[in-house]
Amino acid sequence: MKRAIIIAFVATFLVVAWFNNSNSNADVGLKESILHNGISRDYILYIPENLPTNAPLVVVSHGYTSSAKTMIAYSGMNKVADAEKFLVVYPQGTKDLRGNNFFNVGYEFHESSKVDDIGFIKTLVAKLTDEYQINPNHIFATGMSNGGDLSYFLACYASDVFQAVAPIAGTMMQTTIETCKPDKGMPIFAVHGKADDITYFDGDMANRDKWGPYPGIPAVIKHWVDLNALEISQARPMNITNFLDSNEALTFDRYLSTTSNQEIWLYVHSGEHDWSLKELDTSSEIWNFFSRYIN
Numbered sequence: 080m081k082r083a084i085i086i087a088f089v090a091t092f093l094v095v096a097w098f099n100n101s102n103s104n105a106d107v108g109l110k111e112s113i114l115h116n117g118i119s120r121d122y123i124l125y126i127p128e129n130l131p132t133n134a135p136l137v138v139v140s141h142g143y144t145s146s147a148k149t150m151i152a153y154s155g156m157n158k159v160a161d162a163e164k165f166l167v168v169y170p171q172g173t174k175d176l177r178g179n180n181f182f183n184v185g186y187e188f189h190e191s192s193k194v195d196d197i198g199f200i201k202t203l204v205a206k207l208t209d210e211y212q213i214n215p216n217h218i219f220a221t222g223m224s225n226g227g228d229l230s231y232f233l234a235c236y237a238s239d240v241f242q243a244v245a246p247i248a249g250t251m252m253q254t255t256i257e258t259c260k261p262d263k264g265m266p267i268f269a270v271h272g273k274a275d276d277i278t279y280f281d282g283d284m285a286n287r288d289k290w291g292p293y294p295g296i297p298a299v300i301k302h303w304v305d306l307n308a309l310e311i312s313q314a315r316p317m318n319i320t321n322f323l324d325s326n327e328a329l330t331f332d333r334y335l336s337t338t339s340n341q342e343i344w345l346y347v348h349s350g351e352h353d354w355s356l357k358e359l360d361t362s363s364e365i366w367n368f369f370s371r372y373i374n
Contacts, residue, residue, distance in 0.1 A: 269343075
């Protein structure tokens with residue numbers, strides 16, 4: 080899982096161009112901070128106009144070496160929030176010993192890190208829930224790459240807070256799978272590329288890239304299918320041409336049950352390490368999935 084810095088360079092270029100064309104705080108959100116475990120933790124909050132009381136909250140986390148600012152432009156989630164009226168928060172990771180922004184999800188070279196990102200996110204959610212009268216039963220998390228890993232992490236260790244998660248190009252370390260015991264079933268929406276050369280679709284149990292062993296995406300999904308006790312699976316090719324500017328395929332696997340609504344949705348494409356795909360409006364589809372869990 081060679082979290083290539085080139086991803087951050089490309090994303091940074093995109094966000095710089097986006098911010099240069101933005102001339103109001105309404106476009107970029109409010110940069111704020113919160114003290115957690117003696118560390119000042121930054122985040123960017125986006126509040127749509129006419130946000131109703133009891134609105135949902137979506138936590139959107141950036142990738143390794145990236146940033147909250149980059150994630151705003153990269154994900155396009157603010158546009159969806161404007162249309163659907165939910166609060167969005169973009170947490171900022173801390174810097175590791177390599178000087179890169181990260182969320183602590185158990186990578187081998189972060190073994191000595193004491194950063195408690197689960198505690199930080201839960202504290203942040205509690206603060207926003209109180210300040211903006213958020214519905215505590217309508218809180219969701221998504222993220223890209225390292226932020227996708229964090230989404231799985233939150234599903235495992237913060238299931239008392241989150242109702243569903245959507246990891247994009249993310250995975251679970253083997254150590255996480257072995258200790259993942261959520262308090263309840265957790266709906267999962269995932270997107271992953273077969274040709275992802277950063278977070279390998281087939282995993283890296285041999286730890287070739289020294290991030291620590293992690294299984295392939297099929298094993299990760301099976302883990303959640305089993306935890307959610309889902310007994311029905313549906314696989315459907317999307318039959319998309321010109322996908323990612325080539326003749327690439329997109330499939331949709333859905334796992335469900337006759338006794339619960341805690342479904343697992345997996346989109347698999349033959350592309351690389353991406354959030355937005357030409358034929359899949361990822362942010363809109365994430366919200367489409369999350370909205371199934373709003374009573």
